[in-house]
Amino acid sequence: MRLEMGNFHVKDIVFGDTLSYSNGVLTVNKEELLNYVKEEEPGIITADLRIVRPGDKVRLCPVKEAIEMRCKVSGKSTGIFPGVTSPMAQAGDGRTHALKGCSLIVVGEHMGGFQDGVIDMAGKYQDNTIFGDMVNLVFVADTNEDFERFEQQKKNKALRWGGMKLAEYIGQCVKDLEPEDMEVFDLPPVTERSAEVNALPGVVYVLQPQTQMETMGYNTLIYGWDGNHMLPTFMHPNELLDGCMVSGSFMPTSSKISTYEFAVNPMVKKLMEQHGKTINFLGVIMSTLNVKMNEKDRCAKMLALMASNLGAVGAVVAEEGYGNPDVDYTAALVELEKIGIKTVGISDEATGRDGGSQPLVSMNPMTDALVSTGNVSQLYELEPMEVIGELEALARDGNSGGWEGSIHEDGSVTMENNGMFCCNHISGFSKKTCADF
Amino acid sequence: MGKEIERAGFPVVVMCNLIDVAKTVGSNRMVQTVSVPYPLGDPDMSPEDDWALRKHRVEVALNSLATEVDEPTVFPTKI
Amino acid sequence: MTKKAIHYINQFFGQVGGEEAADSKPIFHSELVGCSNMLNQMMPDVEVTHTIVCGDNYVTNHTDVALEEILGWLEKQEFDLFFAGPAFMAGRYGVGCGLVCKAVKERFDVPVITSMNEENPGVEQFKTEAYVFQGGRKATFMKDDMEKMAAFAQKIVKGEDLKPAAEEGYFPRGVRFEIPHPEGTMAADRVIDMLVKKLNGEKFLSELVIPKMDKIPPAPAVKDLSKMKIALVSSSGVVPVENPDRIQSASATKWGKYDISKLDKLPQGVFKTIHAGFDPAAMCAVPDRGIPVDAMRFWEKEGKFGKLHDYFYVTVGTGTTQAYAAKFGREIAADLKEAGVDAVVLTST
Incomplete structure (x- = not known):
């Protein structure tokens, strides 16, 4: 399957009369976009758009989602999120155009929740998220979803869907333009590879997206299907790169993978890059994270056998979450190792406020190659900044990284890593690790 | 927590979902529960079955307290 | 501003005597004794004000009394840091340093710094209680070992960022924290590097090493x-x-x-x-x-x-x-x- 990703490298975003892209500048018409999104998502009652750039002393809170602005030019799918905002169709072939180096960020105007986060565009924590280092169009809005207004766990449906629709609407402005550069992802079927490639060690990427919520509407979606209802499934990496996954609204945000990262997944890209050089990249095993022990066990055993049936001798396992999901993570690694598949795990840790807690809830010495992307318990001291959204949401609405007293009078903040938006970048973007002290 | 209570001399049976975890934190008597959000019960079951499950697993736990163990032991449940 | 420190050493380095003096009770010197002088000279921003000398047997065999005496005396002193050793391979000395460091840390909550060789039993016993620096096997390493302790104390008093245990040179204390990746390498690249090495049978370093857990014996079953x-x-x-x-x-x-x-x-x-x-x-x-x-x-x-x-x-x-x-x-x-x-x-x- 061949996917062409036509890139447009955005240097700046500005407001103007006409939605357009030219010479690295994306121009958006605020009124047009707000009218569009309110019409598409009638649940949105008030909304605004802002532009933030790296170095701006601005704090975004509560951040719900980040999305790459794209459009589908050709291929089976007509939209960038098939099965979600456009009819179900296979993602991963034809051509997609993307506005690179920027994102659309969705922020709650007032209310936050357990799963929302903070992004700082300047200061000590600017580099903690990749979004601090890119120019962002910020969609900040409030909705009429009163049933969950004061709930700690929020589906954030109108805002998330509004964000996706905006991202695609804006992405349309480069549909007919010539991309500045093109990435081609062309991975043939497993049985149709050259002798040289087949001689290389076969590797699978096992992704465990967050799917633990048993009530529908919160979990990661795969073609719009709630991942909680899945068994491990074999997929082509292009499907991920072309928008088959939509981030959920559950789990402390620092351990989450945003929709932006599911589609710009650096782990998938690196594996593709190594394909034919050091490895034979067989594909993606999409697994799950579950709450019941027998479900964890079933998925771990099935994914290991699937890897084995594909002839894999190596596997990368990524866990979107921490705590209870560590059990699924360690189980997957152990089941793979047991049948002789060499694994590397990528996940974050939770070592507690004093640093002395067991870093993963479930540990097994067979997992001897782990990459650590951060520590959810790490305390962060944030300097005061102008806020887009409502900072109080961090302390008031049950955010996983905030608490009563998190916000100080001068606007400075004490919080846990837990609440910084997708900052442990399990997708592979993280430039952090953990160490013994 | 259970480890410190056991260290103080009380036999402790840990009823939990993550048996692997219980083992790593030094639990000696363990009974498997259904899941994290509902350890002893299941909202998908009828109220009768939910109660039967809870009654049964608690009975297994009580029996384990009267059973000598030499090493971390998981006591099997039927429902 | 200069910070104050107190230094604990044993009977041998405190010039009381060898094995025959191992039962000697704590002596509190306001004039620095032996290696305390060297330690003091290594730190521009820390002044070592006193040396405590105590027999290894006394502190290990009569721990409660010895600690009571030492802590009681410390109550009357002003200090910001506490040093013990280095104890090299000397087992009882290492345990003594550990016991005193642990007690001082608990009572006064100041940084406690010591040094031992990896084979010293005091390491296993006290590495989670104090900064135990990795020291040489014998006293010929005195200067090297104390330099590590001194450099670290300097960093503490100057409020500099403390680096992970391996980098600073002490035994990990059983705590883990987040750091920027030392080379600034993206996690996806680290995964590929580790994976290729593991597939090729080459050496690799896991970023999280899974330790073994301690066990406690099962309590006896209830009779009836x-x-x-x-x-x-x-x-x-x-x-x-x-x-x-x-x-x-x-x-x-x-x-x-x-x-x-x-x-x-x-x-x-x-x-x-x-x-x-x-x-x-x-x-x-x-x-x-x-x-x-x-x-x-x-x-x-x-x-x-x-x-x-x-x-x-x-x-x-x-x-x-x-x-x-x-x-x-x-x-x-x-x-x-x-x-x-x-x-x-x-x-x-």
Whole structure:
């Protein structure tokens, strides 16, 4: 399957009369976009758009989602999120155009929740998220979803869907333009590879997206299907790169993978890059994270056998979450190792406020190659900044990284890593690790 | 927590979902529960079955307290 | 501003004598003795004000008395840092340094710094209690070992960022924290590097090494279940709906104790779970799914066991540090002992 990703490298975003892209500048018409999104998502009652750039002393809170602005030019799918905002169709072939180096960020105007986060565009924590280092169009809005207004766990449906629709609407402005550069992802079927490639060690990427919520509407979606209802499934990496996954609204945000990262997944890209050089990249095993022990066990055993049936001798396992999901993570690694598949795990840790807690809830010495992307318990001291959204949401609405007293009078903040938006970048973007002290 | 209570001399049976975890934190008597959000019960079951499950697993736990163990032991449940 | 430090050494380095003086009691010198002088000269911003000299046998065989004497004297001193050793391979000296460092840390909460060779038994015993620097095998390493301790103390008093244990040169204290990746390498690249090395049978370094866990021997079984008083303890976060003790829904620092003497079950709407780690709906609907009071009452009435303790004990498991969990365990155990409880059913999530 061949996917062409036509890139447009955005240097700046500005407001103007006409939605357009030219010479690295994306121009958006605020009124047009707000009218569009309110019409598409009638649940949105008030909304605004802002532009933030790296170095701006601005704090975004509560951040719900980040999305790459794209459009589908050709291929089976007509939209960038098939099965979600456009009819179900296979993602991963034809051509997609993307506005690179920027994102659309969705922020709650007032209310936050357990799963929302903070992004700082300047200061000590600017580099903690990749979004601090890119120019962002910020969609900040409030909705009429009163049933969950004061709930700690929020589906954030109108805002998330509004964000996706905006991202695609804006992405349309480069549909007919010539991309500045093109990435081609062309991975043939497993049985149709050259002798040289087949001689290389076969590797699978096992992704465990967050799917633990048993009530529908919160979990990661795969073609719009709630991942909680899945068994491990074999997929082509292009499907991920072309928008088959939509981030959920559950789990402390620092351990989450945003929709932006599911589609710009650096782990998938690196594996593709190594394909034919050091490895034979067989594909993606999409697994799950579950709450019941027998479900964890079933998925771990099935994914290991699937890897084995594909002839894999190596596997990368990524866990979107921490705590209870560590059990699924360690189980997957152990089941793979047991049948002789060499694994590397990528996940974050939770070592507690004093640093002395067991870093993963479930540990097994067979997992001897782990990459650590951060520590959810790490305390962060944030300097005061102008806020887009409502900072109080961090302390008031049950955010996983905030608490009563998190916000100080001068606007400075004490919080846990837990609440910084997708900052442990399990997708592979993280430039952090953990160490013994 | 259970480890410190056991260290103080009380036999402790840990009823939990993550048996692997219980083992790593030094639990000696363990009974498997259904899941994290509902350890002893299941909202998908009828109220009768939910109660039967809870009654049964608690009975297994009580029996384990009267059973000598030499090493971390998981006591099997039927429902 | 210069900070003050006090230095602990043994009878040999304190010039009292060798093995024959190993029983000597603590001596407190306001004029620095032996290697304390060298240590003092290594630190521009720290002044070593006193040397404590004590016999290795005395501190290891009469620990309580020795520590009482040392801590009692320290109460009257002003100091910001505490040093002990270096103890090299000397086992009793290492343990002595560890004992004193641990006690000083607990009482005064100042940084405590010592140094031992990896084969010194004091390392295993005290590496989580103090900064134990990796030292040489014998006293010829005195200068090298003290330089490491001194350089680290300088960093502390100047408020510089402290680097991971391996970089600073002390034995890991059993705590882990987040750091920027030393080379600034993206995690995806680190995964590829590790994977290719592992596939090729080359050496690689895991970023998280899975340690082995300590075990405690199982408590003996109860003799006659039908006479036993059993208590329910739980980390499920099930509390009275108004959460009277304001137990936190994650990273709990408290536990609660609630009266169930008049209850045959935990009614919906009277109890709920405040646990933030999962969808609370199923447990709020039937709180007994978290703490099975109904089933315990049933088996109590059946005569399977003697009596259900009148209270259950509860906290929230998620994000709670091991230190707190252990503290809750000790506190609850003390309460159970007083109440004459015989055994415990602990439900966790």
